[in-house]
Amino acid sequence: MSYQQEYKHSIESPEKFWAEKAADLAWFKPPSSILSTDENGMAQWFADGEMNTCYMALDHHVKNGRGDQLALIYDSPVTELKSRFTYQELRDNVATFAGVLKQYGVDKGDTVIVYMPMISEAIIAMLAVARLGAVHSVVFGGFSAHELAVRIDDVQPKLVVTASCGVEINRIIEYKPMVDEAIVLAKHKPQHVILLQRQQCIASMQAVRDIDWQDALFSARPADCVAVKATDPLYVLYTSGTTGKPKGVVRDNGGHAVALKYSMSAVYNLKPGDVFWAASDVGWVVGHSYVVYAPLLHGCTTIVYEGKPVRTPDAGAFWRVVEEYNVKAIFAAPTAFRAIRKEDPEAKLLANYNIDCLETIFMAGERLDPPTYEWTFKKTGKPVVDHWWQTETGWAICANLMGIEALPVKAGSATKPVPGFNIQVLDPYGKPLPANTQGAIVLKLPLPPSCLATIWGNFDRFSDGYLTEFPGYYSSGDGGYIDEDGYLFIMGRTDDVISVAGHRLSTGEMEEILAAHNAVAECTVIGVYDSIKGQVPVGFALLKDGADISAAALQTELVAMVRKEIGALACLKQVIVVPRLPKTRSGKILRKVLRQIADNEEFTVPSTIDDPASVAEIKDIMRSSGLVKE
Numbered sequence: 216m217s218y219q220q221e222y223k224h225s226i227e228s229p230e231k232f233w234a235e236k237a238a239d240l241a242w243f244k245p246p247s248s249i250l251s252t253d254e255n256g257m258a259q260w261f262a263d264g265e266m267n268t269c270y271m272a273l274d275h276h277v278k279n280g281r282g283d284q285l286a287l288i289y290d291s292p293v294t295e296l297k298s299r300f301t302y303q304e305l306r307d308n309v310a311t312f313a314g315v316l317k318q319y320g321v322d323k324g325d326t327v328i329v330y331m332p333m334i335s336e337a338i339i340a341m342l343a344v345a346r347l348g349a350v351h352s353v354v355f356g357g358f359s360a361h362e363l364a365v366r367i368d369d370v371q372p373k374l375v376v377t378a379s380c381g382v383e384i385n386r387i388i389e390y391k392p393m394v395d396e397a398i399v400l401a402k403h404k405p406q407h408v409i410l411l412q413r414q415q416c417i418a419s420m421q422a423v424r425d426i427d428w429q430d431a432l433f434s435a436r437p438a439d440c441v442a443v444k445a446t447d448p449l450y451v452l453y454t455s456g457t458t459g460k461p462k463g464v465v466r467d468n469g470g471h472a473v474a475l476k477y478s479m480s481a482v483y484n485l486k487p488g489d490v491f492w493a494a495s496d497v498g499w500v501v502g503h504s505y506v507v508y509a510p511l512l513h514g515c516t517t518i519v520y521e522g523k524p525v526r527t528p529d530a531g532a533f534w535r536v537v538e539e540y541n542v543k544a545i546f547a548a549p550t551a552f553r554a555i556r557k558e559d560p561e562a563k564l565l566a567n568y569n570i571d572c573l574e575t576i577f578m579a580g581e582r583l584d585p586p587t588y589e590w591t592f593k594k595t596g597k598p599v600v601d602h603w604w605q606t607e608t609g610w611a612i613c614a615n616l617m618g619i620e621a622l623p624v625k626a627g628s629a630t631k632p633v634p635g636f637n638i639q640v641l642d643p644y645g646k647p648l649p650a651n652t653q654g655a656i657v658l659k660l661p662l663p664p665s666c667l668a669t670i671w672g673n674f675d676r677f678s679d680g681y682l683t684e685f686p687g688y689y690s691s692g693d694g695g696y697i698d699e700d701g702y703l704f705i706m707g708r709t710d711d712v713i714s715v716a717g718h719r720l721s722t723g724e725m726e727e728i729l730a731a732h733n734a735v736a737e738c739t740v741i742g743v744y745d746s747i748k749g750q751v752p753v754g755f756a757l758l759k760d761g762a763d764i765s766a767a768a769l770q771t772e773l774v775a776m777v778r779k780e781i782g783a784l785a786c787l788k789q790v791i792v793v794p795r796l797p798k799t800r801s802g803k804i805l806r807k808v809l810r811q812i813a814d815n816e817e818f819t820v821p822s823t824i825d826d827p828a829s830v831a832e833i834k835d836i837m838r839s840s841g842l843v844k845e
C-alpha cells in the first residue's frame with residue numbers, strides 16, 4: 216500500500232482502519248466498539264475491549280514461542296555493567312516484582328511513582344505496575360525534590376519505587392535524600408518507598424516506611440496480569456506547560472497498545488525479533504513509548520542505555536552500541552548528534568565500528584536542523600528520519616513512514632501526517648492557511664488512538680489548554696507550515712515551552728522561581744539558541760528599589776534556585792540584571808523580540824510597544840553581556 220492510500224484509509228474509515236490494527240494484539244476480550252465518546256465528549260478507543268498491557272508485551276510472547284529471545288539489554292558505560300533478559304526472564308522478574316507491589320497494597324487503579332535512573336529495574340517496575348492494572352507515573356531522575364513533591368501531590372501514589380542513586384558522568388546522584396525531602400514537602404504521604412540499593416551508593420533506610428527491593432523479592436509470590444478496560448489508564452506522565460504546575464498526561468491502555476504496535480512496523484519498519492534502540496530516558500515520553508512499550512508489544516529487543524552519546528567514554532558510544540547489539544533502528548534527539556559532531560566532526564570514531572546492521576536513524580524531541588540532518592546522513596550514509604510528536608500523543612504525529620513508503624526527504628521537515636492524524640495550519644481566527652504560510656498547527660478531532668483525553672484529575676485544564684482556542688481541533692502549541700507538497704515544517708512553540716537538550720521545560724515555571732527572590736521586582740525567562748542543546752534558558756531580572764545585591768551575586772543565587780527547584784537539567788546559567796524590559800502598553804513583556812535579538816534574527820517591534828527606546832537599550836545590554844554574538 217502507498218502512503219497516500221494508507222493515510223486516506225485512516226482518515227476516511229477510522230473505525231475500520233483501527234479495528235484492523237487492534238486485531239494484531241492479544242486481547243482478553245477483543246473490542247467490538249472501536250470509536251465512541253467519553254463523558255467529556257472526547258474520543259475513546261476500543262471501549263469494551265479487555266486486556267492487560269504487560270500481558271500483551273511479555274506473557275503473550277512467552278506463550279507464543281518468544282520466551283528465549285532477548286527482550287531487554289542493559290548497557291551502562293557509566294558503571295561498566297551489562298546484562299540481558301530473555302522474554303521469559305523479563306516476564307518472571309516483572310511478575311515477581313508485581314508480587315512485591317501487591318504485597319504492599321498496590322491494587323488495580325492505584326497509582327505508583329517510579330523515580331529511577333536508566334536501569335532494567337525501572338522497566339521492571341513500570342511493567343509490574345501495569346501487570347496489576349495499576350497506574351505508574353515515572354518521574355525523570357534529573358528532577359529535583361520539589362518537582363517530585365509536586366507530582367506526588369498531584370498523582371497521590373500509594374508507593375514510590377526508587378533506587379539509591381543515578382550515575383552521571385563522573386558524578387553519583389543520590390536519589391534517596393531527594394525522595395525523603397520530596398515526601399516531607401508533599402502533603403500526600405505515600406505508604407512505602409521501595410528502594411533498589413545500587414553498589415555505587417548505599418542509601419539509608421527509614422524503618423517501616425522504606426522497603427529494600429531485594430529483601431522484598433524473597434517473600435514475594437509472582438502476580439498474574441489483571442484485566443483492565445482498554446480505556447483504563449496505564450500511566451500518567453507529567454509534562455511542562457506554561458506554568459509551574461506540570462500537566463499529568465493520562466495514557467489509556469488499549470489505544471496506546473494499538474497505536475504503538477502499529478507504529479513499530481509503519482513508522483520504524485521493524486519486525487518482531489529486531490533490535491530497536493531509543494537512546495532516551497524512561498522519564499520522558501520517548502522512553503515510555505520506545506524504550507519500554509512499543510518494542511516489547513512488537514516482540515523486539517529493546518536497549519536500556521545508561522550513558523550519554525559522548526564522554527561515556529567518547530563520541531563513538533552510539534556506534535559501539537549499534538554494532539554490539541545489532542541495532543536495526545536507533546532513535547535519539549538531534550542534540551545527541553550535535554554533541555557527537557562537536558566532539559568528532561569528521562566521525563572518525565565511526566571507522567572503528569561496523570554499523571551495517573543499522574537501517575534507519577530516527578530523531579525527535581526538537582527540530583532537526585538541516586546542518587545536523589546533513590551531517591548525520593553524510594557521515595553514516597543511513598536514512599535519517601525527523602518525526603514530530605508530543606508527550607500528549609505518545610507517538611509520532613508526522614513522520615516519513617519507513618514501513619509504508621519512504622518518501623523523498625526535505626531537510627527541516629518532519630514529512631507527512633502519520634495515518635490517523637489530520638493536521639491543519641490555522642490563522643489566529645481559526646481559518647485554514649494556504650500552503651507555505653505559517654500558523655498554528657492543530658489536529659482535527661477526534662484524535663487517533665494513544666492520544667490523551669484529559670489531564671489527570673482536571674478535564675477543564677485539558678479543555679482550556681488544548682481545545683478552546685480552535686473549536687473542533689486540538690492545539691498542539693507548535694507553529695509552522697505545510698508546503699505545496701504536503702510536507703510539514705515545525706518552526707517552534709507558540710507558548711512558553713522550550714526544549715533544552717531534547718528536554719521539555721517551561722520558562723513560565725522558571726520565571727515563577729526567579730520572581731520568588733526577594734530582590735527581584737520583575738523578571739522574564741526566554742529560550743535562546745544553543746549550538747548543542749538547541750535552546751537554553753536565559754533570565755532577565757529587574758531589581759526592587761533599594762535591593763542591596765550585586766548583579767553577579769544575584770545571578771549566582773537565581774541560578775542555584777532554579778537548579779534546586781527544577782533540577783540541573785534546566786541549564787539556566789545566565790541571568791542579566793536590566794533597568795527595564797521592553798513591553799507593550801498593556802504591560803506584556805516582549806519575550807519574542809528578546810529571543811529574536813538574542814538569536815540575531817530579524818524582528819518587528821509591535822506598534823503597541825510602550826517605549827520604542829527600550830528595545831535599543833536591551834539590545835545594548837544583551838550585547839555587552841555576551842548574549843548576542845555578532
Ligand code: COA
Nearest residue numbers: 356357383388494495501548550551554580716717783784
Ligand atoms: N539525573 C540527574 N542529573 C541529570 C540527569 C539525570 N538523569 N540527566 C542530566 N542531569 C544533569 C547533568 O548531570 C547535568 O548536570 P551539571 O549541570 O551538573 O553538569 C545537567 O543535568 C544537564 O545535563 P544534560 O542536559 O544532559 O547536559 P550534559 O552536558 O551532561 O550532556 C548531551 C549534553 C547533549 C550529551 C545530553 O544532554 C544528551 O545526551 N542529550 C540527549 C537527551 C535526550 O535523548 N533527550 C531525549 C528526549 S527524546
Ligand code: AMP
Nearest residue numbers: 579580581582602603604605606705719
Ligand atoms: P515532548 O512532549 O517532550 O515530546 O515535547 C514535544 C515538543 O517538542 C513539541 O511540541 C515540539 O515543540 C518539540 N518537538 C518534538 N519533536 C519535534 C520535531 N521532530 N521537530 C520539531 N519540534 C519537535
